[in-house]
Amino acid sequence: xxxxxxxxxxTMFFAIPLLIVALGGMFSERSGVVNIALEGIMTMxxxxxxxxxxxxxxxxxxxxxxxxxxxxxxxxxxxxSLFHAYAAINMKADQTISGTALNMFAPAFAIFVAxxxxxxxxxxxxxxxxxxxxxxxxxxxxxxxxxxxxxYITTYIGIGILILSAVVLYKTKFGLRLRACGExxxxxxxxxxxxxxxxxxxxxxxGALGGLGGLVFVVPTSTNFNATVSGYGFLxxxxxxxxxxxPGRILGASLFFGxxxxxxxxxxxxxxxxxxxxxxxxxxxxxxxxxxxxxIFTSKNSQAPRASGVPYDKGAR
Amino acid sequence: MKSKILSVxxxxxxxxxxxxxxxxxxxxxxxxxxxxxxxxxxxxxxxxAKTTASDANAEGGYExxxxxxxxxxxxxxxxxxxxxxxxxxxxxxxxxxxxxQPQEGTTDSYIETIGLAIEGGAKLVxxxxxxxxxPVFTVQDQYPDVHFILLDGEPHDADYNYKTGExxxxxxxxxxxxGYLAGYAVVKDGYTKLGFMGGMAVPAVIRYGYGxxxxxDAAAQEMGVDVEIMYNYTGAFAATPEAQAMAASxxxxxxxxxxxxxxxxxxxxMAAAEEAGAKVIGVDVDQSSESDTVITSAMKQLSxxxxxxxxxxxxxxxxxxxxxxxxxxxxxxxxxxxTSKFExxxxxxxxxxxxxxxxxxxxxxxxxxxxxxxxxxxAKAAVSFVE
Numbered sequence: 001x002x003x004x005x006x007x008x009x010x011t012m013f014f015a016i017p018l019l020i021v022a023l024g025g026m027f028s029e030r031s032g033v034v035n036i037a038l039e040g041i042m043t044m045x046x047x048x049x050x051x052x053x054x055x056x057x058x059x060x061x062x063x064x065x066x067x068x069x070x071x072x073x074x075x076x077x078x079x080x081s082l083f084h085a086y087a088a089i090n091m092k093a094d095q096t097i098s099g100t101a102l103n104m105f106a107p108a109f110a111i112f113v114a115x116x117x118x119x120x121x122x123x124x125x126x127x128x129x130x131x132x133x134x135x136x137x138x139x140x141x142x143x144x145x146x147x148x149x150x151x152y153i154t155t156y157i158g159i160g161i162l163i164l165s166a167v168v169l170y171k172t173k174f175g176l177r178l179r180a181c182g183e184x185x186x187x188x189x190x191x192x193x194x195x196x197x198x199x200x201x202x203x204x205x206x207g208a209l210g211g212l213g214g215l216v217f218v219v220p221t222s223t224n225f226n227a228t229v230s231g232y233g234f235l236x237x238x239x240x241x242x243x244x245x246x247p248g249r250i251l252g253a254s255l256f257f258g259x260x261x262x263x264x265x266x267x268x269x270x271x272x273x274x275x276x277x278x279x280x281x282x283x284x285x286x287x288x289x290x291x292x293x294x295x296i297f298t299s300k301n302s303q304a305p306r307a308s309g310v311p312y313d314k315g316a317r
Numbered sequence: 318m319k320s321k322i323l324s325v326x327x328x329x330x331x332x333x334x335x336x337x338x339x340x341x342x343x344x345x346x347x348x349x350x351x352x353x354x355x356x357x358x359x360x361x362x363x364x365x366a367k368t369t370a371s372d373a374n375a376e377g378g379y380e381x382x383x384x385x386x387x388x389x390x391x392x393x394x395x396x397x398x399x400x401x402x403x404x405x406x407x408x409x410x411x412x413x414x415x416x417x418q419p420q421e422g423t424t425d426s427y428i429e430t431i432g433l434a435i436e437g438g439a440k441l442v443x444x445x446x447x448x449x450x451x452p453v454f455t456v457q458d459q460y461p462d463v464h465f466i467l468l469d470g471e472p473h474d475a476d477y478n479y480k481t482g483e484x485x486x487x488x489x490x491x492x493x494x495x496g497y498l499a500g501y502a503v504v505k506d507g508y509t510k511l512g513f514m515g516g517m518a519v520p521a522v523i524r525y526g527y528g529x530x531x532x533x534d535a536a537a538q539e540m541g542v543d544v545e546i547m548y549n550y551t552g553a554f555a556a557t558p559e560a561q562a563m564a565a566s567x568x569x570x571x572x573x574x575x576x577x578x579x580x581x582x583x584x585x586x587m588a589a590a591e592e593a594g595a596k597v598i599g600v601d602v603d604q605s606s607e608s609d610t611v612i613t614s615a616m617k618q619l620s621x622x623x624x625x626x627x628x629x630x631x632x633x634x635x636x637x638x639x640x641x642x643x644x645x646x647x648x649x650x651x652x653x654x655x656t657s658k659f660e661x662x663x664x665x666x667x668x669x670x671x672x673x674x675x676x677x678x679x680x681x682x683x684x685x686x687x688x689x690x691x692x693x694x695x696a697k698a699a700v701s702f703v704e
Contacts, residue, residue, distance in 0.1 A: 006569045010562045111389075120391035124607070127591060150592065222556035222584045223591075223608055230557045265559040268547060268703035269566025280704045 003270055005145045007259070010266055012151065015258025016158040017042075017217040021236035022243060022250045023165045024077075024209030029245060030169065031202025032182040032195075034309040036099035037084050038210045039233025040106035044080045045211020046218045047110040049073035050225040051117070053125040061128040063153055066219075070157070070212060077211020078204050080106070085203040089196055092311035103233075110227040122224040129153065129219060154216045161209065166247040178202055182305030185312045195312050242291050244303040260287045378438015381407050381414035381627065384430050386446035387422045388580075398602060398619025399445040399468055405620065406627040413438075427452035435463050441630050443623055444468065447519060451475060457482035464635055466626045468619065469521055471640055486629075487640045488622050492521050493683040494674050495615035495650040496528025496576070497535075499598050501670060502613060502652060503574050504536035504544055506662040508596070512547040512572045514564060514586055516554040516579020518688040525578045525600065525615060527683050530690055530700055535679070537697035547572055548690060549703040554580035556588075563703075564589035574598060574612065587611065605656040613657035617650050618643060645674035 021038055028035035035041075049069040056065060080102065087098035111121045133139070134148035169175040180188040181198040189195050210233070217232055218225050239257055243250030264283035267273040383390070383403055390400040400416060407414040415437065419430040427449060434442050440463060444453055447470035454472035457465060457480075464484045471487040473479040481487055503511065513529055515522040530546055537544040547567050551560050564575055564586045574596040577583030583599060587608040590597045599605065599614030622643050629635050643649020651671070654664055673679045682693055689702045 003569075006566070010565060013562065014558050115391075121389060122391070127588065130592060217558070220592075221558045221561040221588055222581070223587045224556075224581075224584055226556065226581055228555065230555060232558075261559065262562055265562035266566030266569075268549065268563060268701075269568075269570040269572070271570065274701070274703075 003272070005149070007262055007266065007270070008146050009150045010262040011255065011258040012155050013220045013258075014261045015254045016155050017213045017232060018236050018239050018257055019251060019254040020158050020161055020209050020216060021213035021233060022239040022254060023161060023247065024206035024213065025237060025240045026165070026206075026243075026245055026247065026250060027169075027178070027202045027209070028206035029202075029240070029308045030182045030305050031178050031199045032185055032305060032307040032310065032312060033085070033088050033199050033203050034095045034099070035081070035084060035203060035206050035210075036096055036234075036237060037081070037102035038206070038213075038236055039229060039231065040099075040103040041077045041080050041207055041210030042214030042217060042229045042233045043106040043110055043227065044214070045073035045077040046214030046225055046229060047106075047114070047123070047227065048076040049211075049215040050123045050125050050218060051114070054118075054123050057126055061126070063129065066129045066153060069215060070154070073211040073215040074208040075211070077207035077209070077214075079207070081203050081207025081210070084207075085200050088203070088311065089199050092313065095309055095311070107227040110225075114227070122226050124224045125219075127219060127223070152216075152220060154212075154219070157212075158216065162247060162251055169247060174201075179305070181312075182307055185307050186316065189314065195314075199312065238288075238291055241304075242294055244298065245305060246303065256290065257287045260290075379413045379415035379434075380438060380440050381412055381443070382434035382437065382439035382441070383414075383416040383443040383445070384427065384434055384449075385416060385418050386427075386444075386448045388446075389418065390416050395468070395601065395619065396445050398617075399443055399623045402620030402623030403443055403627055406624050406631075410631065412631075415439075422448065424451045424455075428455055431456050432459075435460055439463065441466065441627065443627075445619075446470070447521070453485060454480065457485045460484075464630055464637065466623060468623070481638055481640065483637045484635075486626050486635060486637050488626065489640055489642045490521070490617040490622070490649055491528075491642065491644040491681075491683070492524035492615075492617060492650070493528030493531075493681045494645050495617055495652075496525040496530075496578075497532035497674065497679070497681055498528075498650070498652050498667075498670065499576060499613060499615040500529040500532030500534075501536045502532075502657075502659060502662045502667065503598065504533045504540065504542075505666060506612075506659045508573045509537075509542055510545050510572045510574075512564070512567045512575035513549070514560065514575055514577055514579065514582055515550040516582050517552060518550040522550070522578055523688045524683045525576070526688075527690065527693065528681050529576055529578075529615070530693060530695065530698060531681055534695045534698035542697065544698040546698055546700045547575075547703060548700050550688065551579065551582050554582060556581040556585040558585075560585035561589050565592060568593035568595045576600070576615070578615070583607075603653040603656055605653065605658075612659065613652050615650075616653060618648065622649060645671055646677075 021042060025035055025038055049072045052069050052072050084098050084102055087093040088095045114121045114123055129152055131151050138144045138148040177193045178198050181195050185195045214229055217229050239250060239253045243253035267283060381403055383400055385396045388396045390396045403414060417430050417434045419426040431442055431452060442463060443466045445468040449467055450470040450473050453465050453467045454474050457472060461484060467485060467487045471479055472481055472485055511533055513526050515526055533544050533546060560582050568589055575586050576598040577586035578600045587597050587610055590610040596612045597610045599611045602616060604614045605611045654667055690700045
């Protein structure tokens with residue numbers, strides 16, 4: 001059983017950042033703005049928050065420090081995404097180009113600032129945030145082992161964000177207006193919705209979640225931040241498409257990606273899987289092949305927001 | 318919108334493919350041109366060199382130059398070690414020095430950057446990394462009056478025709494000896510389940526791994542225990558969740574100590590070790606300051622070797638034309654015993670082993686043709702190679 005728990009816990013390290021960032025991408029695209037700058041936003045969010053962990057590491061530790069870092073990561077993401085929002089919404093720029101520009105800018109900025117502040121580009125931090133076992137809940141058999149051991153507070157924040165996203169998107173006035181702007185902004189405008197404001201909101205939410213995702217990505221997997229999130233922002237876009245722009249399906253997609261990636265990375269330490277003699281390449285291919293197959297079968301009735309990627313022009317018919 | 322993402326992805330991959338294509342095809346063109354260029358520049362260069370040699374300081378040029386490869390001078394391993402060695406000599410003797418970072422990781426770009434350094438007044442250019450083998454092969458003829466120190470490689474052209482000019486000092490390390498020391502020490506210290514996580518399977522990493530396995534085997538024979546070794550090349554020098562998950566799964570399966578041998582891969586191993594309460598062996602430099610889980614580091618004395626090279630250049634005894642190998646014999650490799658956290662393996666054991674290595678009593682197989690350790694004959698150690 002311990003192997004099952006182990007795989008599950010590892011899956012969470014992969015799946016939670018993907019989930020958070022893909023949900024961020026969902027808000028942006030649902031409002032009608034494609035945000036491929038997620039990679040850059042993750043990098044920026046991770047950079048400022050890890051820098052905070054680095055600078056306060058001597059005086060602070062534990063969950064309080066992590067919570068402040070989370071706020072910083074989200075704030076950074078919002079500020080950084082405003083560049084994209086301004087270019088895409090006010091200037092009606094090509095959204096893929098402004099996104100790419102931000103993706104290229106972020107790591108360069110992180111390296112530059114890190115060098116100025118501390119001389120080297122790697123930002124070290126000490127990880128004091130791991131929860132060995134959640135009090136009371138951790139001692140529940142099976143469930144406790146699965147969900148409440150060897151975990152991070154960010155895992156629960158991720159789940160919380162998922163629930164909140166689903167509620168906001170489907171059960172609130174704001175969510176309805178946001179979705180309307182992504183489907184047919186002219187109609188939404190005619191009904192009295194301020195399209196620009198909704199799109200700004202969508203992009204800023206994606207910035208906040210993207211920045212948070214960057215922090216969540218780095219903390220369990222390294223002891224320093226080296227100005228990269230290893231392409232996970234783009235992977236989150238794949239999760240978003242795989243999840244058909246819907247919160248529930250995005251959860252499924254990120255868990256699937258997380259599980260297959262965890263198995264691909266960890267199979268060599270699991271005697272049962274290692275002895276089956278399946279080449280590691282197969283494990284590594286599975287998530288991408290699955291994405292292709294799903295896209296082939298769903299592309300006919302794809303759920304993509306109709307106006308996503310099209311700059312909103314008030315005068316267009 | 319989907320098609321947009323697709324088209325972007327396609328564009329990116331096309332650009333990437335083009336860049337890579339340039340990298341390999343471009344190597345041919347300059348190689349052919351340089352013969353003429355070398356002949357032309359020779360006369361001009363020698364005159365220039367005469368003038369710059371006398372009044373380089375007056376002009377404000379930088380006599381010592383370091384050109385980095387893919388990393389930066391603060392990578393905590395390779396480039397940094399080379400930079401520190403050069404900086405030390407330069408500061409002691411009040412010589413101007415500077416580093417240059419190429420725009421991209423292609424042979425062309427390296428050659429261009431070396432040219433830039435030489436235009437900036439460099440008389441000695443330090444090139445850390447085996448990626449400089451081809452660029453140095455070209456520039457050694459192009460700038461015969463400039464001297465080069467090439468770390469971790471020997472100059473050759475794209476077809477692997479080796480030639481080392483009189484103005485080039487290639488430096489190689491016997492990483493296998495450092496790996497051997499680490500493998501031997503941890504098994505002697507009571508660990509029997511080991512892991513090796515390399516970065517890319519480049520010669521230096523392979524030598525570390527081969528030495529590590531044989532050192533562990535030798536100690537296992539002496540102690541009469543069986544040793545299991547998990548063995549993998551992650552394929553990149555980066556900290557990723559994949560590397561962390563693999564290390565975590567090995568620890569979960571009973572592995573006690575992992576040799577994190579590939580730049581930032583080590584940081585992922587340390588993260589996994591902190592989680593599992595397990596141990597790590599560092600690489601290249603003393604990494605004990607990066608995590609409490611690091612029990613020792615397989616080091617090569619990068620800065621010492623560069624310092625020696627620069628010193629020899631100014632003493633007029635530049636050992637050009639032949640490869641300098643830094644081994645246990647000239648203190649080129651080793652473990653940092655002061656910061657190591659061994660319980661039973663002491664300084665005396667280390668010195669005894671080191672003496673055997675430097676006297677050549679212990680020989681290590683370090684063939685880099687096959688990287689899977691399948692070609693090693695081991696008595697007491699079992700390697701499970703993970704693809």
